[in-house]
Amino acid sequence: MSEKAAKSGKILLATSGWDPAIWIENFADKAKGRETVLPDGDFNREDVHYAAVWKQQPGSLKDLPNLKLIISLGAGVDHVFHDPFIPDVPIVRIISPDLTMRMTEYVVWQVLDHHRLGRRYRQQQSEKIWHEDRRQPAANEVTVGILGLGVLGSDAAEKLMNIGFNVTGWSRRERQLDGVTTYHGADGFKAFLKTADIFVSLLPLTPDTKGLLSMSMFAQMKEEGPLGAPVLINAGRGGSQNEADILAALDRGILSAVTLDVFQQEPLPTDSPLWTHPKVTITPHAAAASSASALVPAIIQQIEAFERGEVLQNLVDRSNQY
Structure with missing residues (x-):
């Protein structure tokens, strides 16, 4: 040509x-x-x-x-x-590189916010409460599990390790990343869910991932860690999450907190209970x-x-x- x-x-x-x-x-x-x-x-x-x-x-x-x-x-x-x-x-x-770094900034920000009890301290400030006797775990006591180890997930994993977090990861196909304990496929998924205190989903939306973030997944996570029950952060796709199950898992203590940047319906309807749930952080599809x-x-x-x-x-x- x-x-x-x-x-x-x-x-x-x-x-x-x-x-x-x-x-x-x-x-x-x-x-x-x-x-x-x-x-x-x-x-x-x-x-x-x-x-x-x-x-x-x-x-x-x-x-x-x-x-x-x-x-x-x-x-x-x-x-x-x-x-x-x-x-x-x-x-x-x-x-x-710009898109990748924007997503990594978001993931690190939200992981640190949950790790350093940001929601608790904002609530205490609003109520003018000075409370300083809660133990703060070190980063190396906390494991972040990343679902999706493509370009975005791999970069976020590297930056989280640089801060000191332990990092595990799951992908559909086998991937090897320095310093990251990786799992893959259906056989590795259950074992992966027992590894982390904070789960970060960067999964694409495919027929296999639709509705994956559901009660059947949450029930397989470990029950307690240094932050209590596990935390979920979804900056991937809204179609991969079951929002009714997320709310139920929060209310039952299976999840301790969530950050959601993506939703099944966008914009998120004003009558969604996610807006006002005390354990939910919402951002408007702004991660990257x-x-x-x-x-x-x-x-x-x-x-x-x-x-x-x-x-x-x-x-x-x-x-x-x-």
């Missing part, structure tokens, strides 16, 4: 809930000679070779006869498969926001490498939807 022909391929930006202006601006700056268009714009659909998407409207990628590649603007890709009209072309995830200035260069690099005939990076397995 000639350089002129390659540059003629337009990029369709198809998103929901985001202001596309900043993305258009960054594409204009980084994708020199390549036009970026919006689904409701006036353009020749035959000219679109690439689609950059985040929760695209169903059908927005239909009738693009020359579409060659779909690029997810987030770490996950379940939103892509919600479209029943998704074309049969390769799908890739964009992994960038996609930054146009950080991700667009990675997208252009991927496109240019593809046009040179190089192997696609972070290619999605459609059979596993990840």
Whole structure:
């Protein structure tokens, strides 16, 4: 393919809930000679070779006869498969150092907040209570178990170990990480659940992980540790959690506290009991926001490498939807 022909391929930006202006601006700056268009714009659909998407409207990628590649603007890709009209072309995830560090910051922040009794101290402050006789365990007395050992989980594990936490991890396929005791597959899952005091889920949403964070999982965790009952942090996907089971596990003392950044329905409905439960911390799907200035260069690099005939990076397995 000639350089002129390659540059003629337009990029369709198809998103929901985001202001596309900043993305258009960054594409204009980084994708020199390549036009970026919006689904409701006036353009020749035959000219679109690439689609950059985040929760695209169903059908927005239909009738693009020359579409060659779909690029997810987030770490996950379940939103892509919600479209029943998704074309049969390769799908890739964009992994960038910026996105990875944002997620690691979130995980470390929430692990430390639970470890250092942040919720308790905020409550004491609101009630003007000075209480200093509770023992604070050291980081090396606490084990953090990470579900999902991809790029995000591996980086979070490394940073948590640097602070002093013991770290274990579980993944669908076998993974080896220095300093981390790893488990994999269905056979390793039960053993993994007995290892940790704080569980962090960074799992993608797939048919296998849908509803995984449920009472059947919580009941297999160890009952007591230095923080009491285990803590759950979910910054992966809302579809992987059963929210009724989370509330029941908190009320029964099976879980001592949770932090949830993702939910089965977003925005979280105002009548959800999660909002007011005293053991729940809520953040509005803010763990790792996609930054146009950080991700667009990675997208252009991927496109240019593809046009040179190089192997696609972070290619999605459609059979596993990840």
